[in-house]
Amino acid sequence: MQIHVVQQNQSLYGIAQAFGSTVDDLIEANEIPNPNNLVVGQTLVVPIVGRFYWVQPGDTLWSIARRFNMSYQQLASINGISPTLPLNVGTRLYIPQRPRRAAEFNAYVEPRGTTVAPELVQSARDAAPYLTYLAPFSFQAQRDGTLKEPLLNDFPAIARANNAILMMVITNQENDQFSDELGRILLNDMDIQNTFLDNIVATAQKYGFRDIHFDMEYLRPADREAYNNFLRKARDRFRQHGWLISTALAPKTSAEQEGAWYEAHDYRAHGEIVDFVVIMTYEWGYSGGPAMAVSPIGPVRDVIEYALTEMPANKIMMGQNLYGYDWTLPFVQGTVARAVSPQQAIQLAADNNVAIQFDTEAQAPFFNYTDSEGRRHEVWFEDARSIQAKFDLIKELNLRGMSYWKLGLSFPQNWLLIVENFEVTKR
Numbered sequence: 001m002q003i004h005v006v007q008q009n010q011s012l013y014g015i016a017q018a019f020g021s022t023v024d025d026l027i028e029a030n031e032i033p034n035p036n037n038l039v040v041g042q043t044l045v046v047p048i049v050g051r052f053y054w055v056q057p058g059d060t061l062w063s064i065a066r067r068f069n070m071s072y073q074q075l076a077s078i079n080g081i082s083p084t085l086p087l088n089v090g091t092r093l094y095i096p097q098r099p100r101r102a103a104e105f106n107a108y109v110e111p112r113g114t115t116v117a118p119e120l121v122q123s124a125r126d127a128a129p130y131l132t133y134l135a136p137f138s139f140q141a142q143r144d145g146t147l148k149e150p151l152l153n154d155f156p157a158i159a160r161a162n163n164a165i166l167m168m169v170i171t172n173q174e175n176d177q178f179s180d181e182l183g184r185i186l187l188n189d190m191d192i193q194n195t196f197l198d199n200i201v202a203t204a205q206k207y208g209f210r211d212i213h214f215d216m217e218y219l220r221p222a223d224r225e226a227y228n229n230f231l232r233k234a235r236d237r238f239r240q241h242g243w244l245i246s247t248a249l250a251p252k253t254s255a256e257q258e259g260a261w262y263e264a265h266d267y268r269a270h271g272e273i274v275d276f277v278v279i280m281t282y283e284w285g286y287s288g289g290p291a292m293a294v295s296p297i298g299p300v301r302d303v304i305e306y307a308l309t310e311m312p313a314n315k316i317m318m319g320q321n322l323y324g325y326d327w328t329l330p331f332v333q334g335t336v337a338r339a340v341s342p343q344q345a346i347q348l349a350a351d352n353n354v355a356i357q358f359d360t361e362a363q364a365p366f367f368n369y370t371d372s373e374g375r376r377h378e379v380w381f382e383d384a385r386s387i388q389a390k391f392d393l394i395k396e397l398n399l400r401g402m403s404y405w406k407l408g409l410s411f412p413q414n415w416l417l418i419v420e421n422f423e424v425t426k427r
Helices: 014-017 023-030 061-065 072-080 118-130 155-161 178-189 191-209 221-239 266-274 298-307 342-351 384-397 412-422
Strands: 002-005 043-046 051-054 092-095 101-109 133-136 139-141 163-170 211-215 244-249 276-279 318-323 324-329 338-340 356-357 364-370 377-381 402-404 423-425
Touching: 002 014, 002 051, 002 384, 014 023, 014 043, 014 118, 023 043, 043 364, 043 384, 051 139, 061 072, 061 118, 072 092, 092 211, 101 118, 118 155, 118 412, 133 155, 139 191, 155 163, 178 191, 178 221, 191 221, 211 221, 211 356, 221 244, 221 266, 266 276, 266 298, 276 298, 298 318, 298 384, 298 402, 318 384, 324 342, 338 342, 342 377, 364 384, 384 402, 412 423
Parallel strands: 101 133, 101 402, 101 423, 133 163, 139 163, 163 211, 211 244, 244 276, 276 318, 318 402
Antiparallel strands: 002 043, 051 092, 324 338, 324 377, 356 364, 364 377
């Protein structure tokens, strides 16, 4: 699989010719929103086996081979060149597909309103072959220990048809806001807690959930140990049914990190108690904040490297956004950026005739434009380069896999690159 960045005056035909592909294959693989108006800086995935590399100044056969985890003798043999002669700048080398390691993938799907949009169901159906878990969001706990169910529609059937585990996501949300008071009741009132667990078990049996996933956020710092004890109790109960238990964790970089989102999440305890965790490594750039990358690679690495000091790598799923944001500039506190899918971002750049740039430090694409009313905008989103950087980090740190928030935002390159990099674990 080749990742190609569109250059000035390039066409789909020329790109296809360069890589031995076809225009139709490029359009289908990338679901290109602007086939007759490519944007400079737009990233395409070329659906070929392996990839090509053009020799750069300073390259040697040995350095290129090392970069792609192979021997220089193999690289020379595959390309029919001498292993002892120097390389000419611009020479095209073929790099075969490397062995893939197993990894797990989860995706949350969040129905809103009174019905499930057909587009959301189709998004889940399209993604499910690439998923280990499918996670309808969310069952909201009530103060009496009952559960308010999400719209499940066809999601259980989609999970079954694709051999994906149906994940039961449980939150301490009231009126779509996380509630520390609701958390206090559930974690400290033992009668209500027992009713809560009884209802979880009954519901999981009813729908066929096989992983019970707690996304309990903004808990009181005083309830940190109560949450740990609750998870131990829940784990022992769920193991009787052969179910997994998992949690979502705020992105911390130290055990002492202060803040309402962080203090009740005990990385070490969760690492000991549950089967795996989803660390929410996104939303540095968020809808209510200033323009920046949603999941810049440096802060993501910092969080994961801290987590590795507290729990095994095979219990960590890296959180990843499937969206970006369009901010109006200058940023004013209290304003809200508009969420955009990667496909929408590309079309927005095409419509406004602006090039897409790439921040090498954040490993994320962005662009600026001025709308019809003269307002300036800044857009950060995801592309094949940014997601490949995250996949490389998963492989480098030997993590369990990746968890996506959330389906319904088109990013076809992501799913192609999963297959290029990993064997998706099915249970």
